[in-house]
Amino acid sequence: MKMKPSQITQVASAAAIVVIALASLSVANHVVNGSSATNPRYVSVVGDGTVKVTPDSIKVDASVSSLGSSQSAALTATAKSAATFRSSLKQNGVDAQYIRAVNLSTNPEYSYSSTGAAKIIGYRSTQNFSVVIRDAKNAGVVIQIAQSAVGNALSINSTTSFVYDQKLAESNARTLAIQAAKAKADAYAGLTSSKLGKVLSLEEQINQSGPVPLMAMAKSAGSMAAPVQIDLGQQSITVTVTTKWELK
Numbered sequence: 001m002k003m004k005p006s007q008i009t010q011v012a013s014a015a016a017i018v019v020i021a022l023a024s025l026s027v028a029n030h031v032v033n034g035s036s037a038t039n040p041r042y043v044s045v046v047g048d049g050t051v052k053v054t055p056d057s058i059k060v061d062a063s064v065s066s067l068g069s070s071q072s073a074a075l076t077a078t079a080k081s082a083a084t085f086r087s088s089l090k091q092n093g094v095d096a097q098y099i100r101a102v103n104l105s106t107n108p109e110y111s112y113s114s115t116g117a118a119k120i121i122g123y124r125s126t127q128n129f130s131v132v133i134r135d136a137k138n139a140g141v142v143i144q145i146a147q148s149a150v151g152n153a154l155s156i157n158s159t160t161s162f163v164y165d166q167k168l169a170e171s172n173a174r175t176l177a178i179q180a181a182k183a184k185a186d187a188y189a190g191l192t193s194s195k196l197g198k199v200l201s202l203e204e205q206i207n208q209s210g211p212v213p214l215m216a217m218a219k220s221a222g223s224m225a226a227p228v229q230i231d232l233g234q235q236s237i238t239v240t241v242t243t244k245w246e247l248k
Helices: 005-030 071-091 136-153 167-191
Strands: 042-053 057-068 099-112 118-133 154-162 196-209 235-247
Touching (some): 057 071, 057 136, 071 099, 071 118, 136 154, 167 196, 167 235
Antiparallel strands (some): 042 235, 057 154, 196 235
């Protein structure tokens, strides 16, 4: 049967109405309790997890320095002291991979008179080291032996305790942070007569802090009766998570 042009137009119009109606229904099915598939209801909460650990390693900032009549003499003397320092560390359990020379310099050294006039009195050569002592409990003894071996040419500028591998501590802190965030989200879901859904987003931040260890020198340079003691204290490792949880 042949349709008239007017009938074809009417059928096409009816089909368009059905398509529009179905599209409206599809959109309506995605909207539940004021949320949609692309914009769900959610609650944003922050959770913190902190664990305390005893440091197992010590970082030492040290330097050897010598004053000579010439740059060459000063450099030679410093090189000898540096070699003695390295040797002492290795003999007392510090692996070579944890001994790093970070700077070497040679400069003129001056003395100043009351009139302000400067006079060169020699040349000073200095080499700086960054050393990691993995055996934190014996770090004080290792440092003291090195000081006795090198003498006044060696200066211990600072010591810092730290956890060499903190992956386990971070993992434990992370677990606590997620648990804290989920507990908060559960509470908000209950207060709003909602059910907690999946995690929509998560951001993490790791912070660590701890006391700077104090070093007490022995009574005499060569005495081991009162060895150097480095107090390790405790280090706090905190994981903070910022999370978004879906509310159903």
